[in-house]
Every structure is written in C-alpha cells, then in structure tokens.
Amino acid sequence: MSLNRPLSPHLSIHKKVLTAVFSIFHRFTGICLSLGAILLSVWIILIALGPDYYSKFQSLSSLIFFKIFLFLWTLTIFYHLYNGIRYLFWSYGKMMELSTVYKSGYVVIILSIISTMLVWISI
Amino acid sequence: MKNYASKWIMQRLTAVILIPLTFWFVYQCVLLSSYEYDQIKSFFFSKINASLFFVLIIAMLYHAKLGNETIVEDYVTSVNLKKITKLSISVLTYSSMILTTISLFYIVSS
Numbered sequence: 001m002s003l004n005r006p007l008s009p010h011l012s013i014h015k016k017v018l019t020a021v022f023s024i025f026h027r028f029t030g031i032c033l034s035l036g037a038i039l040l041s042v043w044i045i046l047i048a049l050g051p052d053y054y055s056k057f058q059s060l061s062s063l064i065f066f067k068i069f070l071f072l073w074t075l076t077i078f079y080h081l082y083n084g085i086r087y088l089f090w091s092y093g094k095m096m097e098l099s100t101v102y103k104s105g106y107v108v109i110i111l112s113i114i115s116t117m118l119v120w121i122s123i
Numbered sequence: 124m125k126n127y128a129s130k131w132i133m134q135r136l137t138a139v140i141l142i143p144l145t146f147w148f149v150y151q152c153v154l155l156s157s158y159e160y161d162q163i164k165s166f167f168f169s170k171i172n173a174s175l176f177f178v179l180i181i182a183m184l185y186h187a188k189l190g191n192e193t194i195v196e197d198y199v200t201s202v203n204l205k206k207i208t209k210l211s212i213s214v215l216t217y218s219s220m221i222l223t224t225i226s227l228f229y230i231v232s233s
Contacts, residue, residue: 001150027194033189040180041219051160061156067138068154081145084138091135122215123153 022083022105027078036073074119093114125233130189137186143172144179180223 040078045088046053059065086104152174155163167173191212200206 027190030187030190031194033183034191037180037183037187038215038219041223042232044176044180044223044226047160047163049203054160054163058160066156070153074153074221077145077149081142085142088135088138119150120151122150 018105019101022108026080026083026087028075032076033073033080036077071116071120075112075116077110078115082108082111082115130192132195134189134226136185137182138188140178140182141186144175144182148179164230166180167227170231173227173231177224177227181220184216184223185219188212 018087043057044059086095086108089104136142151166155166158166167176192209195205195208199208
C-alpha cells in the first residue's frame with residue numbers, strides 16, 4: 001500500500017473557490033501585518049533611543065527596496081482592512097448571499113488597489 | 124478550552140477600533156518614513172497624534188495576537204509545538220506592547 005496516496009480533503013483536485021482563496025489570503029496578510037506591527041514597535045523604540053539610533057533606520061528607509069516594501073505593506077493592510085470589514089458584516093449574518101459574497105470580494109480587491117494608489121499619489 | 128467567545132468578541136472589537144485608525148495611520152506612516160528625526164519628534168509632540176498612535180499600536184498588537192493564535196489552533200496539531208508557538212506569540216506581543224508604551228511616553232515627555 002502506497003503511503004504517497006493523496007489525503008482527504010484532496011485539496012489538489014478541487015477547483016480553487018474564490019471564498020477559500022480570500023480566507024487564506026486574509027490569514028496570510030494577517031501574519032505579514034503582525035510582523036509589520038512588530039517592526040512598527042522597533043521603529044518607535046529607535047525614535048526613543050535618539051537620532052544616532054534612528055539614523056540606522058534612515059539608512060535603510062532611503063533605499064528603493066524599502067519603498068517597495070512600504071508599497072506592498074499599504075496594499076496588504078488595505079486588503080486586510082476591506083476584507084476584514086466584509087467579515088464583520090458576515091459576523092452579523094449580513095451580506096451572505098452567494099452573489100453578494102462574490103461581488104463584495106471583487107469590491108475588496110478594487111478598493112484595496114484604489115486606496116493604495118491614492119495614498120502614494122497624494123504623497 | 125476557555126473563553127473562546129470573549130476572544131471572538133475581542134478580535135472584532137479591536138478590528139472596529141482599527142478601521143478608522145488604519146486609514147489615518149497608513150497615510151501618516153508613508154509620510155513619516157521619509158521625515159527627518161526632528162520632524163518625527165514634532166509629530167509625536169502632538170498629544171492627539173501620540174494618543175492615536177498609542178491606541179493603534181496596542182489594538183494592532185492585540186488583534187495580531189488573537190489572529191495568530193487562531194491560525195495556530197487551526198493548523199498546528201502537535202500539542203507541544205502548539206504550546207511553544209502560543210507562548211512565543213504572547214512573549215512577542217507583550218514585550219512589544221511594554222517597550223512601545225515606554226518608548227512613546229519617553230518621546231512625548233522628552
């Protein structure tokens with residue numbers, strides 16, 4: 001008997017359902033943003049330690065790599081924010097019709113992109 | 124299994140608190156990242172900014188703790204690994220909260 005046989009729930013053969021993808025992505029962005037929250041704490045600690053320590057952060061934040069990182073952070077936080085609002089409605093049993101679930105899913109993606117663009121254009 | 128209902132409520136309560144604060148802070152954060160040291164200090168000298176940031180970071184860290192614990196509960200099957208990960212999450216969260224609070228008070232009062 002082969003031990004390599006696929007295990008239930010046979011994820012690999014199922015069609016990827018939009019709601020499941022959104023849910024996994026919500027958790028994935030959540031983990032990333034947790035690390036972001038810790039970096040935010042480190043940032044505040046560096047400010048408290050004084051300009052000498054803060055200059056270490058500045059040598060990093062002036063890099064183009066950091067700007068890309070910050071851009072992805074804004075996109076991530078907006079996705080998690082809008083999708084989170086969608087889940088808050090679900091917690092109250094609202095907007096749970098299948099067609100609304102799909103429509104609001106696309107709205108989340110569109111709003112995340114628009115919000116990210118607005119923040120970076122206005123700066 | 125203890126008080127999962129209160130954790131569920133806290134997860135959503137912190138989420139609601141974070142909605143307006145996130146809109147405010149994402150914009151500020153991108154601006155602040157290119158500021159000089161003195162400009163950042165003057166940002167935090169404003170009592171409103173310092174208070175809003177304090178609520179944001181505490182709510183964010185707590186929301187993250189609850190979320191990560193839920194993920195660990197769902198995917199980690201080994202009892203020992205579950206204990207270790209949840210302990211690490213708690214240590215990271217509470218040490219970040221304490222250090223951030225001390226730092227913020229130090230910045231505001233200096």
